[in-house]
């Protein structure tokens with residue numbers, strides 16, 4: 381139960397509703413106990429009439445009155461049971477939503493390293509599957525727990541009071557039922573976990589084949605894919621059958637044990653009635669109803685135990701993530717506005733998971749209003765520099781200063797809100813183009829969106845779509861070309877109007893003419909901003925105020941375009957090669 385203690389704060393939050401729920405259960409149970417009593421009374425009325433005689437009209441009247449009472453008690457019990465569900469189950473849904481929000485908020489705070497260590501499927505499972513299992517503890521387990529407790533606390537003493545020995549006999553099979561259901565629930569849980577696993581294999585498989593349908597068709601491997609699917613689905617079916625077999629035991633087992641209790645009531649109760657130790661036949665009828673009434677709660681003790689165990693295991697998995705401390709911590713609560721000067725002082729960086737040293741002793745400076753271009757082969761560490769500026773990671777050694785302040789001393793929120801980052805692979809959400817651009821500035825006006833798109837040279841493409849800026853992207857919408865995606869992503873960074881603009885090879889998919897146009901626009905709007913531009917093309921770098929060349933995480937050359945073209949080395953070679961390519965076009 382240690383792990384589940386995390387949920388106590390939610391019980392505290394909803395305590396009044398839960399306390400009210402407890403009293404409602406109490407009232408519902410009292411009315412429920414009355415129904416067997418009235419049934420017994422009716423039998424007794426008939427029995428007395430048959431043995432003692434009397435007016436038939438009087439019997440009719442008495443029977444009708446008792447029947448009405450019985451009906452009233454049953455209706456009231458049903459009404460309060462409804463209210464009870466409203467309390468417990470509704471509260472559990474609130475708590476489930478609260479827990480989901482708590483986990484989601486924590487996910488948002490965790491750093492990139494966390495996401496690399498854990499698979500997306502696992503993250504999704506913990507926020508959906510595991511939280512649902514925990515809800516079974518917060519809702520049904522608590523509700524049935526309270527109901528069973530109250531029922532036992534009221535019915536069993538009453539039964540003992542009415543016929544002590546008979547009570548003892550009839551409740552003997554109940555613990556057996558409870559243990560049997562517990563074992564069965566455990567087995568059901570084990571098998572349903574396996575079924576669940578296969579289900580997720582199946583959905584991952586289908587999802588991948590649908591996303592990669594183009595590749596599957598191009599390589600003509602539809603048949604193999606279908607065979608792969610069939611194999612998986614047959615195994616999944618067999619696992620489902622295994623589960624169905626144990627599930628099939630559940631109700632027969634309950635019915636068999638109820639049957640045993642009923643037989644005991646009739647046999648022992650009958651003998652006692654014959655020898656006179658039970659005065660009325662009605663007691664036997666009453667007991668028969670009580671036994672049936674107690675069966676489900678008793679069975680539920682086993683079921684609840686298994687639910688609580690599953691919830692405990694799930695909460696343990698959730699707690700693992702909730703207790704995770706973000707690698708990147710915000711040390712400063714005060715507002716720290718950013719102007720834009722960036723200084724790297726002997727920065728080295730090693731990726732924790734791969735142990736790859738991506739940057740070695742890097743030093744450079746970019747002033748506010750300047751543009752720095754970073755050129756280098758793939759894997760030379762260019763993107764890593766941008767990630768360090770956004771503090772997605774902390775340096776392994778050395779210091780990064782922003783406006784002369786160590787980056788770790790800046791308020792993380794201020795730092796991130798002063799950066800417009802265009803990643804290497806543009807990521808667009810399944811939403812309209814307008815909303816995708818507004819992601820950079822939630823309250824942007826339509827005019828601002830259009831202006832940003834114009835600056836990113838994508839406006840003309842957008843208005844060519846029949847729905848213009850309202851065109852929906854993604855799975856159910858249209859697919860933009862690589863270059864269009866990059867430009868929408870640039871518009872998103874521009875609309876933010878940040879102090880620092882970071883472009884990670886963001887123009888690789890556009891032609892050189894459009895590249896030039898965008899660079900011109902960026903130069904204009906970024907006149908007072910700091911721009912860092914990663915590229916493989918000289919055309920992107922040539923107008924930058926400073927250029928650095930990276931190789932294997934080290935700066936091998938630095939200078940302006942003029943200086944570097946006249947210097948033997950990587951830049952000059954690249955310049956010649958790209959010039960030749962251009963001439964050949």
Ligand SMILES: Nc1ncnc2c1ncn2[C@@H]1O[C@H](COP(=O)(O)OP(=O)(O)OP(=O)(O)O)[C@@H](O)[C@H]1O
Nearest residue numbers: 731734736738756757758759760761762763764765
């Ligand atoms: N998230 C990561 N986790 C572990 N290693 C990484 C990660 N990102 C990059 N690396 C490694 O760090 C090195 C530098 O990568 P980086 O992405 O900075 O290079 P790059 O110059 O931007 O390359 P490209 O031009 O291909 O984008 C590479 O060897 C890469 O494998």
